[in-house]
Amino acid sequence: MDRHRTPHPAPPTARPEARRRAPVLRLAATLVAGALALGGCGVRLESPPPAEPSPDAIEQVRARTVDDALALADAARAAAPSADEATRAVLDDVATFSDQHVEALGGVYDSGLPDATPTPAPAATSPAVTDVTGVLSALVDDAARAADDADDVPDGALARLVASVSVARDALADRLAAVTGVPRPDPALAAPDGTAGTAATATADPTVTPPGAAPTGGAAPGDATPAAAAGAKALALAHDEAAWTLAVLAARTTDERRATLLAAADGHRRASDAWAATAGVVGQPTDPRRSAYALPGGLDDPTVADALPRTLEQAVADASAQAVDDAPAGARAEAIASLRTATAAAVAWGAAPVPFPGMPELATTPVG
Numbered sequence: 001m002d003r004h005r006t007p008h009p010a011p012p013t014a015r016p017e018a019r020r021r022a023p024v025l026r027l028a029a030t031l032v033a034g035a036l037a038l039g040g041c042g043v044r045l046e047s048p049p050p051a052e053p054s055p056d057a058i059e060q061v062r063a064r065t066v067d068d069a070l071a072l073a074d075a076a077r078a079a080a081p082s083a084d085e086a087t088r089a090v091l092d093d094v095a096t097f098s099d100q101h102v103e104a105l106g107g108v109y110d111s112g113l114p115d116a117t118p119t120p121a122p123a124a125t126s127p128a129v130t131d132v133t134g135v136l137s138a139l140v141d142d143a144a145r146a147a148d149d150a151d152d153v154p155d156g157a158l159a160r161l162v163a164s165v166s167v168a169r170d171a172l173a174d175r176l177a178a179v180t181g182v183p184r185p186d187p188a189l190a191a192p193d194g195t196a197g198t199a200a201t202a203t204a205d206p207t208v209t210p211p212g213a214a215p216t217g218g219a220a221p222g223d224a225t226p227a228a229a230a231g232a233k234a235l236a237l238a239h240d241e242a243a244w245t246l247a248v249l250a251a252r253t254t255d256e257r258r259a260t261l262l263a264a265a266d267g268h269r270r271a272s273d274a275w276a277a278t279a280g281v282v283g284q285p286t287d288p289r290r291s292a293y294a295l296p297g298g299l300d301d302p303t304v305a306d307a308l309p310r311t312l313e314q315a316v317a318d319a320s321a322q323a324v325d326d327a328p329a330g331a332r333a334e335a336i337a338s339l340r341t342a343t344a345a346a347v348a349w350g351a352a353p354v355p356f357p358g359m360p361e362l363a364t365t366p367v368g
Contacts, residue, residue: 004099059109061153066105068142072169073098073137075129083132086179094135094172099356101165136176137185143169144187147340150324151332160325160359163336167343168356174344175353224278228331231323232279233288235338238319239255242290242312248295249305251343264309264345266314271338278334306350312348319357 038340039332055063083091097160129138146166150159158249224232243265250261272289273282281287320339324332343357356362 022025026140029267029268054107058153058155058158061162062148062158063104063109064078064149065146065165066108068138068145069098069105070108070163071129072135072138072142073102075135078130079132079135079163087132087176088181088207090172090176091132091135093353094139094176097172100355101168101237104161104356105165113163130177130178133182136180136182137175137188139169139173139176140185140187143173147333150336151330154327154329158325159329159332160321161356163324163332163339164321164334164356164359164362166355169193169338170356171339171343171347171353171357196309223282225328227326228277228323228328229281231319231326232275233281233286233314234319235323236276236279236281237288238270239275241266241267241270241289241293242316244293245288249308252299252305261309268312310346310349310351313342313349314351317342317346317358318360324358 035275038082073095076091076098078086080095081090129135143166146169148160150163150166153159153162173184176182246261246265250258250265253261274285276282276289296304296308299308317339320335322343323335326338327335339358347353
C-alpha cells in the first residue's frame with residue numbers, strides 16, 4: 001500500500017436545517033404534480049355558476065307584452081264574477097285573447113338555468129286590478145305600450161305580432177267601454193324616459209276617414225326602403241280595391257246605406273293615394289292600382305252584399321300588418337294606425353272580434 005497517497009476527504013455531513021426542509025419540498029412537489037394531473041383531466045377545483053343572460057331589446061319587448069297579457073287575463077277573470085252578463089262576455093274575451101297572445105309570443109322566458117337563491121319579492125307598486133274600470137284602463141295603457149314597442153323593436157316579424165296584439169287590446173277596450181257606458185280613458189302611458197306615449201286611438205266609424213288611415217307625413221315619396229315601399233304599394237292596392245268595390249255597392253243600393261258606402265269609398269280612395277305617394281309609384285308603371293276589380297258572385301244576395309265591406313276592410317288590415325313587418329324600426333306608426341283603423345271599420349261593418357287582427361295565419365274561430 002502506498003503510504004504517501006493522499007486520502008479522499010470524507011463527504012460533508014448535511015446540515016440539520018437542510019434535513020428538516022427536505023420532507024417539506026417533497027410534499028410541495030407532490031401537491032403540484034397532483035394539481036397538474038387534475039388539470040389535465042379537465043377537473044376544476046372551482047368554477048363560477050353560469051350567469052343568466054341579459055335580455056336584448058327584442059326579448060324585452062316580447063317579455064313586456066307577455067307580462068301585460070298575463071296581467072290582463074288575471075284582471076279580467078277577477079272582475080268577471082261581479083259583472084253583468086254583457087260585460088262578462090267581453091271580460092271573457094279579454095282573458096281568452098290574452099291567453100292566446102301569451103302563447104303566440106312564446107310564453108314566459110325560461111333560460112333553463114337553475115333558480116338562484118330566492119330573494120324576497122319587491123312590494124307591489126300598485127294594487128291588483130279586480131274591477132271593470134281597472135280592466136278598461138289597463139287595456140288602453142297596454143294597447144298604447146304595445147303600439148310603441150311595435151314601432152321601435154328591431155325585429156319586423158315581432159313588430160307585426162305586437163302591433164296585432166295592440167290593436168286587439170284597443171278593440172277590446174272599445175267594446176268594454178261601450179257595454180259598460182264607462183268613458184274610455186286616455187292612455188296613462190309613460191315611456192322609459194318619462195315622456196308620454198304616442199300611440200293614437202282611431203275611431204270605429206266607417207263613414208269617415210279615421211285619423212291614421214293613411215300616411216300623414218314622414219318620408220318623402222320614394223324615400224322608403226324597398227321593403228317598406230312594397231308594403232306601401234300593397235296598402236295602396238288594397239285601399240283602391242276597397243274604394244272601387246264600395247262605390248259599385250253604393251251604385252247598386254237605394255237605401256240609406258248608399259251615403260255610408262260612398263263616404264267609406266271616398267276615405268279609401270284618399271288613403272290609396274297617400275300610400276301610393278309614400279311608395280313613390282304615383283304616375284309610374286309600377287303603380288299596382290287597376291281601373292276595375294273582380295266582384296264576388298251572388299252580389300244580388302243581400303247576405304253577400306252585406307259581408308263584402310267587412311271583407312274589404314279585413315284585406316286592408318292584412319296589408320297593414322304586413323306593412324308593419326316591412327317597415328324599419330321607428331317608421332311603423334302609420335302602418336300600425338292603419339291596422340287599427342281597418343280593424344275598427346271591419347267590426348263596424350259587422351265583423352266578429354278576433355285575437356290577432358291582420359294575421360290570418362293565426363286566425364281562430366271568431367267570437368261574437
